[in-house]
Amino acid sequence: MKLKVLAAGVMMAVAGPAMAAELTISCGAVGAELQLCKEGVQQWEAKTGNTVNVVSTPNSSTERLSLYQQILNAQSSDIDVMQIDIVWPGMLGSHLVDLRKYLPKNATDGFFDTLIDSNTVDGRLVAMPWFTDAGVLYYRKDLLEKYDAEVPETWTALTDTATRIQQAERDGGKGGMWGYVFQGSAYEGLTVNALEWIASFGGGTIVDDEGEVTVNNPQAAKALTLASTWVNTISPPGVLNYTEEEARGVFQSGNAVFMRNWPYAWSLAQADASDIKDKVGVTQLPKGGNDGQHAAGLGGWNLAVSRYSDHPELAAQLVAFLTSPEEQKRRALEGAYNPTIAALYKDQDVLKAAPFFGTLYTTFTSAVARPSAVTRDKYPRVSNAFFNTVHKVLSGQTTAEQGLEALEGDLDRVKRRRW
Amino acid sequence: MASHDTAVAGNTSRPSGRERGTRVRRRRVRAAWIFLTPMLIGLLLVAGWPLMRTFWFSMTDASLSQMGGASFIGLENYLVYDDGWYGVLADSLWWNSVWNTLYFTVVSVGCETVLGIIVALVLNANFRGRTLVRAAMLIPWAIPTIVSAKMWAWMLNDQFGIINHILISLGLIDMPLAWTANADLSMWAVIIVDVWKATPFVALLVLAALQMLPSDCYEAARVDGIHPVRVFFKVTLPLITPALLVAVIFRALDALRVFDVIYVLTSNASSTMTMSVYARQQLVEFQDVGYGSAASTLLFLIIALITVAYLYLGRRQLGGDS
Numbered sequence: 001m002k003l004k005v006l007a008a009g010v011m012m013a014v015a016g017p018a019m020a021a022e023l024t025i026s027c028g029a030v031g032a033e034l035q036l037c038k039e040g041v042q043q044w045e046a047k048t049g050n051t052v053n054v055v056s057t058p059n060s061s062t063e064r065l066s067l068y069q070q071i072l073n074a075q076s077s078d079i080d081v082m083q084i085d086i087v088w089p090g091m092l093g094s095h096l097v098d099l100r101k102y103l104p105k106n107a108t109d110g111f112f113d114t115l116i117d118s119n120t121v122d123g124r125l126v127a128m129p130w131f132t133d134a135g136v137l138y139y140r141k142d143l144l145e146k147y148d149a150e151v152p153e154t155w156t157a158l159t160d161t162a163t164r165i166q167q168a169e170r171d172g173g174k175g176g177m178w179g180y181v182f183q184g185s186a187y188e189g190l191t192v193n194a195l196e197w198i199a200s201f202g203g204g205t206i207v208d209d210e211g212e213v214t215v216n217n218p219q220a221a222k223a224l225t226l227a228s229t230w231v232n233t234i235s236p237p238g239v240l241n242y243t244e245e246e247a248r249g250v251f252q253s254g255n256a257v258f259m260r261n262w263p264y265a266w267s268l269a270q271a272d273a274s275d276i277k278d279k280v281g282v283t284q285l286p287k288g289g290n291d292g293q294h295a296a297g298l299g300g301w302n303l304a305v306s307r308y309s310d311h312p313e314l315a316a317q318l319v320a321f322l323t324s325p326e327e328q329k330r331r332a333l334e335g336a337y338n339p340t341i342a343a344l345y346k347d348q349d350v351l352k353a354a355p356f357f358g359t360l361y362t363t364f365t366s367a368v369a370r371p372s373a374v375t376r377d378k379y380p381r382v383s384n385a386f387f388n389t390v391h392k393v394l395s396g397q398t399t400a401e402q403g404l405e406a407l408e409g410d411l412d413r414v415k416r417r418r419w
Numbered sequence: 420m421a422s423h424d425t426a427v428a429g430n431t432s433r434p435s436g437r438e439r440g441t442r443v444r445r446r447r448v449r450a451a452w453i454f455l456t457p458m459l460i461g462l463l464l465v466a467g468w469p470l471m472r473t474f475w476f477s478m479t480d481a482s483l484s485q486m487g488g489a490s491f492i493g494l495e496n497y498l499v500y501d502d503g504w505y506g507v508l509a510d511s512l513w514w515n516s517v518w519n520t521l522y523f524t525v526v527s528v529g530c531e532t533v534l535g536i537i538v539a540l541v542l543n544a545n546f547r548g549r550t551l552v553r554a555a556m557l558i559p560w561a562i563p564t565i566v567s568a569k570m571w572a573w574m575l576n577d578q579f580g581i582i583n584h585i586l587i588s589l590g591l592i593d594m595p596l597a598w599t600a601n602a603d604l605s606m607w608a609v610i611i612v613d614v615w616k617a618t619p620f621v622a623l624l625v626l627a628a629l630q631m632l633p634s635d636c637y638e639a640a641r642v643d644g645i646h647p648v649r650v651f652f653k654v655t656l657p658l659i660t661p662a663l664l665v666a667v668i669f670r671a672l673d674a675l676r677v678f679d680v681i682y683v684l685t686s687n688a689s690s691t692m693t694m695s696v697y698a699r700q701q702l703v704e705f706q707d708v709g710y711g712s713a714a715s716t717l718l719f720l721i722i723a724l725i726t727v728a729y730l731y732l733g734r735r736q737l738g739g740d741s
Contacts, residue, residue: 060686066703073483091706094484176578185600186688238577241600241685250578377484381705388689395602413505 020050021311023318025081028064028301029056030244031264032335037083037322040330044321050314060243061085062187065380068092072306080309081318084127085188086118086300087372087379093121096304100125102316110325110341112365118373119302126304128323129340131331133299134367135196135285136360138251138259138269142279143169155200155226155286158258162234165257179234181247182260184394189243190387191370192297193260197223199295199368201288206386206411207371213415215386216408223288224393224400231394240395252276260285262299266354267336282356284363298367300340332357338364378414385410470719476712483706496713507713515689516697517721523606523681523693524674527613531670532663534614535621540651542622543629553626560619568683571612575599575684602690609681609691613674621666628662629655664733671729675722694718 027037034056041052057064065088071079072095084092099107108116108125115129137158139151147165152158162179169177183189199205203220207213231239236250244261251259252268254275259265269280284294303322305315321327329344331337336354344350351358372379389407392398398406477496481489498506507513542553559567574581575598583595598608632655640650678695685691687700698718702711 062687062704069483069703069706073486091484186686236577236595237597238595238600240597241577246578255578377482377706384687384700384704388687391688395600397602413503416501416505 020048021314022051022053023080023309023311023315024053024055024078025083025318026055026057026068026079027083028059030059031248031268033264036331036335036337040322040327041318043327044318047321048314048317052318055079057083059245060185060187061189062380065091065188072308075308077306077308077310080306080311080315082304082306083130083301084304086115086132086298086302087188087370089119089121089126089302089304090372090376091379092304093124093126095307096124096126097307097309097312097316098124098126099128099305099316099319102305102313103128103320107320110343112340112342114365115300115302115340118369127302128304128319130301130303130323131328131337132340132364132367133262133264133301133338134296134360134364135192135260135299136263136296136356136363137283137285138261138265139281139283140257140276140279141281143257144281151281151283152258152286154289154292155197155223156289158286159226159230159234162257166234169257176255178236178250178256180230180258180260181235181239181242181250181256183243183247184231184235184239184391185241185243185246186387186391187243188383188387190390191383192299194224194227194386194390195368195370196260196285196295196297197227197288200285200292202292203288205368205371207375207382209374211374211415213408213411215411216404219288221400221404224390224403227390228393228396228400231396240391263336263338263354263356265336266356267334282360284360294363296363296367298369300338381414382411385414473712473715473719476708477716478713479709481708481712483702483708486708489709492709496710497717507710507717512689512692513694513697513714513717516692516694519606519691520675520677520693520695523610523613523677523691524671527610527617528667528670528674530610530614531617531621532667534618535666536625536659536663538618538622539625539629540655542626556622557619559616560623562616564616564679565683567616568612568680571608571615572599572684575608599684602688605685605688605691609684612680612684613677616680617670617673621663621670624662624666624669625659628659632658661736664736668726668729668733672722672726675725676718694721 025037025041027034034054038054041054044050045052057067065085068082068084068088069092072092082096089096107128111129112132115132116125119125119127119129137152143149143165144151144161147168149161149165150157152161158180166177166179183193195205198215198220201219201223203217203223204214206215231237239247242250244265247256247259247261248265248268250256251261251265252274263282266280266282268274270277285296287294303319305312305319309315323340325339325341325344328337328339328341329347329350332339332344332347332350333353338357339345339350345357345361345364357364370379371382375382385407389398389403389410393400393403476489478491478493479489480492480495494506496506498504498508538556542549542556562570573579575583577583577595577597577600580595580598582598583592586592587595596604598604636654636658637650640654645653676695677693678699681691681693681696682699687696687704692700694714695718698711698714700711701707701714705711
């Protein structure tokens with residue numbers, strides 16, 4: 001057995017340069033992601049004659065990170081190109097190649113500087129931005145019109161409107177109607193959702209840029225207290241176990257008035273098979289109060305090449321192809337994935353396919369980042385403590401004030417063992 | 420096994436052949452060791468070595484991304500005072516996980532045992548299509564846990580799950596329950612799935628024991644006109660107890676290190692977090708090999724302690740009549 005593997009390895013090493021290489025890329029499988037990834041990869045295969053295997057990864061980003069960590073720590077060459085979250089470069093950077101070594105000097109021209117910065121670790125460009133993300137509010141245009149309601153500007157207005165429409169729809173015979181769905185499962189997505197609530201109330205970003213734990217403040221408590229009133233009133237009790245796709249499932253089958261999600265849900269909601277085609281609007285997430293601000297959580301995914309890849313150069317070329325303006329435009333048109341290249345936001349085709357790219361341009365460029373840069377490899381602990389606390393507050397096991405005080409203690413404990 | 424054989428050899432040897440007896444005995448002991456050695460080496464390699472390594476890691480500050488650069492920090496991962504207590508033993512989440520694990524084990528194994536006996540008694544009766552039912556009963560046990568847990572996750576879904584649909588149709592509840600999201604319900608959801616899966620295992624072992632029962636006791640009971648329920652508690656139950664104890668320890672060991680069903684259904688939620696889930700989270704998600712190894716070591720010690728106590732208490736039934 002071992003001998004066979006060894007023999008195969010030797011044969012490959014000898015014949016390697018002459019024949020086309022085989023690469024493996026891991027793509028997300030949320031919404032139309034996997035399909036788009038496969039199509040992009042096929043184009044590259046046709047162009048270069050290499051073969052690329054596409055593997056899908058868990059939808060929960062928390063689990064996806066664990067998977068990558070296991071693969072990378074085992075120094076496995078199984079996956080050459082990895083789709084990594086905007087908060088991971090700091091954690092995974094040491095396992096990833098410096099793409100500048102393989103790509104031309106102008107490879108990052110035209111990309112958003114902030115994204116290139118967050119993918120640069122100690123001067124090494126460890127990933128290329130593939131698509132960016134920011135939390136947006138989806139609403140049912142038809143229902144708001146029917147009940148003569150306005151698109152909510154504040155979370156309180158959203159609560160009121162959602163309560164009113166949900167009640168009216170239920171009285172009208174639509175028993176399964178809910179007001180608002182979001183990502184409330186105890187995972188990374190809840191960290192982003194809760195960060196948006198807290199930041200919109202002016203409650204900071206859990207840990208500030210200097211590394212001080214700032215989460216225990218009255219504004220944050222106010223935000224979480226309001227959010228906890230949603231569960232079981234305007235949000236289904238099961239929202240406490242929803243990730244992106246479960247929330248979209250409820251909204252897209254016409255059972256929710258509002259939904260917080262990433263832009264990808266747009267093209268799926270507008271697909272022919274969708275129950276709510278042409279009945280959906282997208283706007284920025286509400287403000288915390290009249291003196292609050294609109295805060296969208298920054299997300300987004302990047303393509304990186306594993307240091308343990310057998311073909312780093314080819315893998316880097318695949319990354320360059322998939323992040324090229326043409327490919328990003330195709331993904332924006334077909335899947336509403338936000339380009340990471342500024343010029344594409346002025347492209348008429350793109351704006352026609354996803355009009356909110358134009359109207360929400362500032363939302364995408366000024367989204368609120370999670371405190372991953374300052375907490376570095378302790379970020380998973382910070383995020384975990386945070387989303388568990390929020391989950392407890394939402395499920396009514398503790399009040400916002402008590403929860404945040406305990407969280408502050410927990411985070412201080414984490415901080416003591418070096419950020 | 421070895422000591423039993425040699426004891427027999429010693430007893431049967433006649434006084435005059437005492438020397439021969441010891442020689443035979445010695446040869447047998449040697450043979451026993453030769454036969455046991457491969458297994459002992461195997462055990463040392465696959466169980467002893469990883470265990471020692473985990474124990475060693477638990478006393479370092481190793482991290483998953485740099486296993487090489489670990490330094491020895493003694494028992495700090497377990498407990499250390501540094502302006503407040505730190506370490507696994509000072510973490511309320513750990514004790515919460517220990518409690519969850521014990522609760523899960525007692526309730527799920529208890530239910531499985533009772534249901535397993537009932538199912539086995541039914542399957543032991545003579546009725547048409549018995550073979551078919553016996554085979555069908557094994558299906559839950561044959562499905563990989565990940566698959567069955569995922570299946571149940573869909574069935575328990577609050578919006579489109581069939582369980583809620585049935586309960587609402589029957590008029591038992593008027594709002595769908597969020598089985599896996601609600602902290603009060605999620606432990607029960609996990610227990611239900613585990614009981615569904617593992618009951619066939621207990622039933623199988625009990626059924627095997629039932630089929631070996633001597634029929635004369637039952638004939639005597641019938642002649643005396645004893646009530647069937649009394650027969651069960653006075654005759655059947657004592658006779659199948661050894662098999663039952665084996666089934667229970669198998670299940671209890673499985674339940675104490677439960678991971679898959681819980682991780683699939685409720686991920687890392689603290690209301691159902693068990694010791695294994697806790698250790699994995701520290702090791703993999705937080706990359707803290709030292710701390711996670713400390714949790715794994717404690718997990719091992721707790722399971723070992725419970726097993727030893729169980730074997731000691733059940734020694735009369737498990738070890739035959741010696």
